Each structure stands twice: as structure tokens, then as C-alpha cells.
Amino acid sequence: MYTCSVSSCRRPNLRGASCLLCERRFCVEHLGKEYHPCPDRSIESEQRAYYNGRYNARIIEINKLIASLNLDALCARASSLKGGVRCEIPPLVYDEHTGYTMMGDLNYHFPLIFDDGDTWICRVRRVNVNTPPKAIENVVVQSEVATLQFLHSIGVPVPQVHDFGLHTPTNPLSTAYILMDRVDGKPLRWFEVDEEDKKHILEQFADIFIKLSDHPFNAIGGLQQSGDAGTYAVGPFTAYTSFLADLHPHGAISLLGPYDTYEMYLRAVLERTLEYIHSGKGYVENRVDNYLLHKYLYERIPDIVKATNTDDGFCLKHLDDKGNHILVDERNNIVGVIDWEWAQTVPKAIAFAAPIFIAGTRKYFLDEDMELSSDETALADILDGKGKGELAMLVRNGRLQHRIWRSIFENKTAENLPVAFTSLQKSLFGVDKAVLEWAVWKEPALARYKDDAGLQRLLSEAHPS
Numbered sequence: 001m002y003t004c005s006v007s008s009c010r011r012p013n014l015r016g017a018s019c020l021l022c023e024r025r026f027c028v029e030h031l032g033k034e035y036h037p038c039p040d041r042s043i044e045s046e047q048r049a050y051y052n053g054r055y056n057a058r059i060i061e062i063n064k065l066i067a068s069l070n071l072d073a074l075c076a077r078a079s080s081l082k083g084g085v086r087c088e089i090p091p092l093v094y095d096e097h098t099g100y101t102m103m104g105d106l107n108y109h110f111p112l113i114f115d116d117g118d119t120w121i122c123r124v125r126r127v128n129v130n131t132p133p134k135a136i137e138n139v140v141v142q143s144e145v146a147t148l149q150f151l152h153s154i155g156v157p158v159p160q161v162h163d164f165g166l167h168t169p170t171n172p173l174s175t176a177y178i179l180m181d182r183v184d185g186k187p188l189r190w191f192e193v194d195e196e197d198k199k200h201i202l203e204q205f206a207d208i209f210i211k212l213s214d215h216p217f218n219a220i221g222g223l224q225q226s227g228d229a230g231t232y233a234v235g236p237f238t239a240y241t242s243f244l245a246d247l248h249p250h251g252a253i254s255l256l257g258p259y260d261t262y263e264m265y266l267r268a269v270l271e272r273t274l275e276y277i278h279s280g281k282g283y284v285e286n287r288v289d290n291y292l293l294h295k296y297l298y299e300r301i302p303d304i305v306k307a308t309n310t311d312d313g314f315c316l317k318h319l320d321d322k323g324n325h326i327l328v329d330e331r332n333n334i335v336g337v338i339d340w341e342w343a344q345t346v347p348k349a350i351a352f353a354a355p356i357f358i359a360g361t362r363k364y365f366l367d368e369d370m371e372l373s374s375d376e377t378a379l380a381d382i383l384d385g386k387g388k389g390e391l392a393m394l395v396r397n398g399r400l401q402h403r404i405w406r407s408i409f410e411n412k413t414a415e416n417l418p419v420a421f422t423s424l425q426k427s428l429f430g431v432d433k434a435v436l437e438w439a440v441w442k443e444p445a446l447a448r449y450k451d452d453a454g455l456q457r458l459l460s461e462a463h464p465s
Contacts, residue, residue: 001133001247006030015243015276016284016411018129020061021053025129028280028461061128062094062108065175069124073172078112078120078179081162087114104339111182119182120162124175134167134176135253136245141166141176143222143238144341147316148180150223150232154211157336159183183336185327190357190375197332199378202358204334205326206382209352209391216313217345220265221258223316234258237265239319239342240409243282244272262310262347263301269408270298278454286414288458289438292445293417295452297407303428307400308349315351318343323357350405352391353398354379372396400427 002013004027013025021038030036039050071089078087092110094103102109103126112120125137132140141164151158159180165171193201217223222238225231236255237244246254256272259265276282277291297304318325319342327336345351353359358375372380376395383392403424412420418438425435449455 001136001245003027004030006035012279012281014280014284015282020128020130021050021057023057023129031284059094061126062103065108065124065127066092066094068174070172070174074122074177075112077163077172078114081179082114082116082118085114085116085118087112087120089113106341107339112179120179121159121182122173123178123180124173127175130242132242132245133247133253136241136255137176138166138168139222139236139253139255140238140241140341141178143224143235144343145178146223146225146232147340147343148178149225149230150215150316151337151340153230154215156208156211157183157334158340159336159338183327183338185329185335187324188326188328188357190323193332198375199382201326201328201332201334202375202379202382205355206379206386206388206391208334208337209383210386210388212315212317213348213352213388213391216315216348218313219258219260220262220314220345220347222344234314234345237269237344239344243276243409244269246272262308263305266301266304267298270294270301273408274298274454278457283411286412286417288455288462289414289417289442290412291455291458292442292449293407293412293421295445295449295455296421296441297404297424300428304404307428308347310347310349312348314345315348316343317346317351318355321355321357323355326357349394349397350401352394353401354395356402359398359402372399403427 002025003009004011004013005024006026009027009030011027011029014028014031017027017031018025019036019038022036024036026036039046039053041047041050069092071092075087075089079085089110089112106126107123108126109121109123112122114120125131125141131137145161145164148158148161152160159182161178161180163179165173165175165177167176171177188201190198217232217234219234221234221236223232224235226233235258237257238255241255244256248254256268257265259268273282274291274294277287277294283290318337318340320339325337325339326334327338329335354373354376358379359373376398380392380395383389383395403420404427407420407424421438421441422435426433429435446455
């Protein structure tokens with residue numbers, strides 16, 4: 001959505017090639033050291049310098065953000081919402097502790113403490129070289145607010161939203177924000193939990209699945225408030241906006257969706273991804289092979305749709321479900337599920353595949369293992385015990401959806417792409433079916449796509465004459 005920072009270059013920046021150390025963006029042609037001398041974390045001898053530079057850059061970024069906030073205006077706004085109860089904001093200082101507890105990759109949080117003992121949290125967007133344009137952030141914030149309000153209305157434990165502001169001249173804070181209740185809990189560390197407590201947590205998580213399954217929608221996209229209070233509609237796709245969103249030449253934002261069918265959704269996402277790769281907007285490494293993998297996925301859309309039943313609507317899914325989005329108390333009761341800005345409605349087969357924090361074993365990530373983890377099996381058994389056999393079946397059949405989703409949205413390296421390719425075929429066609437090795441499929445595919453302008457452009461860039 002931006003152009004290269006190198007002087008006189010007007011090519012689009014390659015998403016994923018922006019540098020948080022020097023706050024510059026680079027296109028495909030200007031990735032080399034002659035244009036960008038900052039330490040490279042992929043080079044072992046430069047890693048220490050990179051991470052030291054990253055830490056120092058983050059201190060500068062957050063302190064600049066803090067200095068830009070109109071905290072007095074925010075306190076006045078919060079106090080008026082609470083009937084005049086006075087509030088204060090403790091001095092905001094960025095350090096290693098607050099960086100872990102109050103900040104994620106995209107947002108910074110700080111408390112508002114009221115005289116009556118309540119505490120709210122203000123969630124503001126971080127501002128750095130990876131920040132999307134304000135018009136796109138406005139849509140994302142509106143969707144997150146609608147999502148939280150919907151979840152609160154159906155009994156999912158989420159922070160209650162009290163107020164939000166967009167990037168507008170009338171915003172008292174001068175940046176987009178959400179005011180919500182503080183949730184007294186700590187992020188779940190799944191691999192530190194014993195077996196008995198795991199079962200206790202999965203029992204509660206199963207109840208959340210059931211509540212979400214009881215409220216299907218009729219399209220794929222991000223939630224937005226409709227005209228009537230307490231009602232919600234499906235709007236544009238707000239997840240992965242730093243990759244899938246775009247700007248028209250005249251400045252209007254371009255978001256995908258909503259889509260009435262899974263096939264429409266797959267075609268739109270894959271077409272935009274292919275365009276981004278060959279036009280130099282997406283994928284820093286292994287671009288030719290990632291382009292071919294997405295071409296394969298595009299050809300397999302009928303098989304993917306056939307394997308994904310969408311007859312009974314679409315349900316909301318948290319798309320960043322690594323585990324730290326779940327807050328638990330000292331007895332491992334789930335007290336809150338947070339960070340819903342990437343949530344969207346998807347087919348039930350995707351929505352109720354196991355979350356990555358119980359599916360993502362080391363073997364799964366390194367070897368694309370096809371077997372369910374013991375935790376996935378436990379979740380399915382719990383759902384069976386609650387009389388929800390359909391959801392249990394979706395958990396047990398979730399490997400296909402994991403494979404498809406990761407293949408579409410994750411940049412595959414030269415090392416792991418061949419394994420991902422064979423695993424995807426096994427998921428689609430069965431483990432007993434013969435599958436093609438990547439090298440065997442790739443050679444005739446290059447010949448078959450010889451007239452594909454995007455592929456030829458990538459090949460010419462990879463092997464200039």
C-alpha cells in the first residue's frame with residue numbers, strides 16, 4: 001500500500017520487507033545491502049545487532065506514541081461515560097515488563113483507574129513502518145468493536161466495550177482507540193498446564209465453540225454493526241489487511257468481501273495473492289514456488305469446496321488463536337478471550353477445526369504431521385460428551401482446513417514448501433492416495449503455465465538475462 005523508500009523509486013513496497021530499525025520500506029529491486037545496510041536477523045553474525053536495534057527502535061516508537069496521546073481528553077471522555085466518576089492514567093513508561101504485558105505486535109494498552117475502583121483498558125494502534133493507512137485501520141477498529149459486542153451478547157467471555165474512536169478530527173485521543181473493561185487474568189501458557197487443568201480449560205473452550213456454533217451468519221467477512229442496535233451484519237474481510245487490503249490510485253481503500261459462498265471467497269483471496277506476488281507487493285522469499293503453490297490451490301478450489309460443507313452457514317473464528325489470546329485466573333478458569341481484530345466468519349469446518357494452540361505441536365509445524373494431537377482428540381471427546389457430535393467431527397477432520405489456511409496465508413520457505421505440498425494433497429485426497437512430490441509436479445507445471453505473464457515475470461526477475 002506504500003511505495004519503496006529508495007529515492008526516485010516508485011515501485012510498490014514488498015510487504016514483509018519493511019524495516020522497523022530504520023523505518024524504511026523496500027521493493028523487490030532494492031532489498032540488497034547497498035540500499036539497506038541494517039543488521040539482518042537471518043544472518044547469525046548480525047542477529048545480536050538486529051535485536052538490540054529492534055529493542056531501541058521499539059522504545060522510540062512507543063515513547064513517541066505516548067507523547068502524541070491527549071490523555072486529559074481521554075480521561076474526561078471516560079469520566080463522562082461513567083457518570084462523572086473521576087479517573088486517572090498512571091504515568092506511561094515503556095520498559096521490558098510493560099512491553100510484554102501491555103503490548104502486542106499491533107496494539108499498545110494502558111489502564112484508566114476510576115475512583116470507584118473500576119479499571120478500564122485503552123487499546124490503541126501502534127504506529128510504525130508496518131502500520132496500514134488510517135482509512136483501513138478505521139474499518140478494522142469498527143469490526144473489532146462489533147465483534148466484541150456480538151460476543152458479549154451471546155455470553156462469550158470478552159471485555160465489554162464502553163467507547164471507541166476512529167481516525168477523525170473529532171477524536172479526543174487523536175488516534176484510533178477502544179475503551180473496554182480490564183480482564184483480571186494472565187495469558188494461557190498451554191504447555192505449562194498439567195493434564196487435569198488442560199481438561200478443565202478444554203471443557204470451557206468447548207462451551208465457547210458451542211455458543212459460536214449456535215449463531216451462524218450468511219456470508220464470509222468481518223462483522224460490522226448494522227443499522228439497528230444489537231444487530232450485526234457481515235462486512236469486508238478485515239483479517240490480514242496488511243497483506244490483502246489495498247489502495248486504489250485515487251486513495252480509496254480496497255478490501256475483499258463479503259462473500260456469499262466459500263468458492264467466491266477462495267477465488268478472490270487467491271487471485272489477489274497471485275497478483276501481489278507477481279507484481280512485487282508480496283512474498284520476500286521463494287516467490288516463484290509460492291506463486292506456483294497458489295496456482296495449485298486455485299486449480300484445486302472445486303476439491304477444497306467439496307471437502308468443506310457450507311450448507312449450514314458461517315461462524316465467527318478467532319484467527320490468531322495461539323493461546324495467549326485466552327486469559328485465565330489462578331484456577332485456570334477462562335476469564336476472557338481477547339484480541340479479536342482478525343476475527344471473521346468462515347465455514348464451520350474452518351471455524352471449529354482445533355485452535356492452533358492445541359493443534360500446533362512441534363511435529364505439526366516441522367513435519368506437517370497428519371495425526372491429531374492428544375489435545376485435539378480430547379476436545380473432540382468433550383464435545384461428543386456434550387451432545388455436539390457435529391462439532392466433534394469438525395475438530396477431528398480439521399487437518400485439511402489447517403493445511404489450506406496455512407498454504408494460503410503463510411510464506412513457504414524452500415525447505416518446508418515440498419512437505420506442505422504433499423501434506424495438502426493427502427488432506428484433500430486421503431493418506432492412501434498416491435501424491436506427487438513437489439519437484440515432480442513443479443517441472444511440468446512450469447511448462448503448463450508458460451503463457452502465464454505473472455510467472456514469466458517472476459522467472460525473469462529470478463534469472464535475469
